[in-house]
Amino acid sequence: MLQLLKRYRELILVAALLVVPLGVYFARARRPAERSALDRAVVWATAPVEKAVSWTITGALRAWNGYLALHGAEERAVALSREVNSLLVERQELLQDRAEVERLRRLLAFARAAPGRSYVGAKVVGVELSPSGLQLLVIDRGEEDGVTRMKPVITADGVVGRVHTATAHGAEVLLITDRSSSVAVQVDRSRTRGNVRGLGRPEMCKLDYALRAEDMADGDLLVTSGTDGVFPRGLPVGKVTQLKKSGNGLFQDAMVAPAVDVTRVEEVLVVSGWETRTSEIGPASPAARGRP
Amino acid sequence: MKPLVHILFALLLSALQASLLRWAGGGAFSLLLPVACVVYLAIHAGNVDGSVGAAGVGYVMDLTTGTTKGLMTFLAVAAFLVVRVVQSSVDVRGRVGFAALTGLTTFLVSFGALTLTLVASPSEVAPGIRLLPRMLVEAALTGALSPLVLEGMKRLDGLFRHEETGLLR
Numbered sequence: 272m273l274q275l276l277k278r279y280r281e282l283i284l285v286a287a288l289l290v291v292p293l294g295v296y297f298a299r300a301r302r303p304a305e306r307s308a309l310d311r312a313v314v315w316a317t318a319p320v321e322k323a324v325s326w327t328i329t330g331a332l333r334a335w336n337g338y339l340a341l342h343g344a345e346e347r348a349v350a351l352s353r354e355v356n357s358l359l360v361e362r363q364e365l366l367q368d369r370a371e372v373e374r375l376r377r378l379l380a381f382a383r384a385a386p387g388r389s390y391v392g393a394k395v396v397g398v399e400l401s402p403s404g405l406q407l408l409v410i411d412r413g414e415e416d417g418v419t420r421m422k423p424v425i426t427a428d429g430v431v432g433r434v435h436t437a438t439a440h441g442a443e444v445l446l447i448t449d450r451s452s453s454v455a456v457q458v459d460r461s462r463t464r465g466n467v468r469g470l471g472r473p474e475m476c477k478l479d480y481a482l483r484a485e486d487m488a489d490g491d492l493l494v495t496s497g498t499d500g501v502f503p504r505g506l507p508v509g510k511v512t513q514l515k516k517s518g519n520g521l522f523q524d525a526m527v528a529p530a531v532d533v534t535r536v537e538e539v540l541v542v543s544g545w546e547t548r549t550s551e552i553g554p555a556s557p558a559a560r561g562r563p
Numbered sequence: 564m565k566p567l568v569h570i571l572f573a574l575l576l577s578a579l580q581a582s583l584l585r586w587a588g589g590g591a592f593s594l595l596l597p598v599a600c601v602v603y604l605a606i607h608a609g610n611v612d613g614s615v616g617a618a619g620v621g622y623v624m625d626l627t628t629g630t631t632k633g634l635m636t637f638l639a640v641a642a643f644l645v646v647r648v649v650q651s652s653v654d655v656r657g658r659v660g661f662a663a664l665t666g667l668t669t670f671l672v673s674f675g676a677l678t679l680t681l682v683a684s685p686s687e688v689a690p691g692i693r694l695l696p697r698m699l700v701e702a703a704l705t706g707a708l709s710p711l712v713l714e715g716m717k718r719l720d721g722l723f724r725h726e727e728t729g730l731l732r
Contacts, residue, residue: 281610288618288640296633300683306632313574313626321578328582 374427374538381427387546388503391417393424395537396441400473406449408432410539413440421501423542429507429530430454430495431539442541446533447508448473455499456508461486464496467508467527473534476509476527483523489514493527503545565723566612569604570619572719573597576712577627593701597624598669599661599712601639605646606655607720617643630676631683638675642668658710666706673698 276283306314382390393416397409412418414437422434424444432452435445445452452469456478465481481487491511497504509527516523576596584594597620604613604620621639625632646668649655655664677694 281614284611285614285640285644288614289637289644292618292621292633292636292640294633296631296637296679297683299631299633300680306626310626310632313623317574317578317627320575321581324575324578324582325585328586332586 371537377427378538378540382540385545388542389544390540391543393418393442393539393541395539398534400446400534401471403471406432406446406452406469406471406473406533407435408444408446408533408536408539410442410444410541411440412541413438413442415439417543418442418541423502423506424539425506425542426531426536426539428532429509430502431531431533431536433501434541444539446473447529448476448533453479453499454502454508455496456493457496458485458487458511459492459494459507461491463487464498465493467493473532474528476529478511478525478527479522481523481525483516483521485523487511487514487523487525503542565608565720566616566619568719568722569600569616569716570623572715573600573620573623574627576600576715577623581627592704593697594708595624595669595672595701595705596708596712598639598642598672598705599665599709600716601642602646602661602665602668602709603713603716605643606650606661607716610647613647614640614643630680634676634679635672638672638679641675642672645671658713661713662706662709665709665712666702669705670698670702673701 378392382388391412393410393412395408396411397407399405399407399409408424408431410418410424418434418437420434420437424431424433430447432444432446432449435443437443447454447467447469448471449469450471454467455464456467457464463481463485466479468477468479470477478493489511493508493511495502495504495506495508507530509529512526512528514523514525576599580594580596584592600620601617604616607613608616617639618636621636624630624635624639628635646664649664655661673694677692677698
């Protein structure tokens with residue numbers, strides 16, 4: 272028997288190595304069992320190896336991605352930086368375009384609200400806000416576009432000034448803040464009349480000839496009265512501020528904050544003609560045509 | 564001692580394979596690199612140490628692949644015997660031959676595992692024949708990588724080879 276075992280020991284060993292695992296498999300397949308202590312020990316021993324291999328592969332990948340794969344990254348960064356700068360400029364242009372569209376939309380809405388007037392749209396191409404008092408804007412429309420001397424210049428916010436001189440393709444606009452500018456106004460609320468005179472400062476004008484007894488208060492809106500023959504009636508000019516009612520004298524003393532910030536105007540409307548009502552004098556009216 | 568070193572090498576291969584699959588495949592494909600060890604043992608080792616080594620490698624595969632215990636051990640020993648039979652009639656030389664034999668053996672091991680699982684498991688949880696394309700990919704990839712395992716196993720065997728100095732050849 273022993274000799275037989277010795278003789279066929281290799282065969283028996285191989286057969287055992289085949290049969291035992293197969294038996295274990297079928298036994299475990301029907302009744303799954305937990306891992307044995309030996310299994311756990313082997314898995315436990317494997318874990319550091321797996322960690323080490325994983326660490327090595329991760330390190331190699333990091334080295335690749337962090338150093339070798341960065342070849343050419345500087346060129347890409349420079350190209351991307353250029354692209355970003357270009358996009359920033361483009362964005363700025365788009366923002367400006369959007370703001371312009373918004374302003375033009377307001378101007379258009381304003382023009383449509385008064386169908387009795389005709390306008391010439393113009394862009395501001397020059398500004399002269401001298402500390403000495405001269406307050407001028409230069410616009411890109413002139414006599415060939417119907418822009419002539421003394422025509423009112425406005426925006427959707429209110430009165431800007433009037434055309435001072437006009438050439439074929441351009442014109443100078445005397446702002447209401449100029450020292451030599453004067454606009455006939457009335458208080459929108461109480462119809463109290465007065466005159467807005469420029470002080471040579473873009474942020475402030477002076478209210479003249481408002482009678483002391485008349486109804487006027489700080490914050491009152493002043494609109495054009497149309498009696499000066501230059502501006503149509505009802506255009507906003509500014510708001511009354513720093514009103515002082517003295518005990519004596521004929522007139523009230525007040526300042527006017529212009530309705531239009533003349534330092535920021537970019538597009539304007541030149542009023543080329545308008546229908547007048549009975550108390551208003553304008554270029555389109557027969558009264559205006561008869562003026563010198 | 565030698566079978567133990569082979570088993571440890573299979574353990575290292577399994578760890579390497581797990582890391583590789585994690586980083587490269589992400590579960591899209593699989594490998595059975597320890598099968599290359601079994602093929603090597605079938606070609607180069609003796610009956611006893613080869614079969615014991617193959618069983619050890621199978622045991623490692625059982626643990627690392629998460630199959631029911633005994634399945635891969637049985638299949639590894641069976642693969643060892645099959646390759647031994649094949650090797651007796653076909654002389655496998657070179658890396659290409661080894662890769663082809665490893666690929667074929669890997670497919671047989673996978674197919675055997677599928678068949679035994681179908682036999683032993685309830686039909687609702689048993690894997691279907693739809694795994695066949697995946698098994699073919701696994702066999703091809705394992706065969707392609709097997710020359711590296713061959714080199715590793717050769718180096719390990721070189722550690723146990725003692726040449727007598729002064730012997731004329």
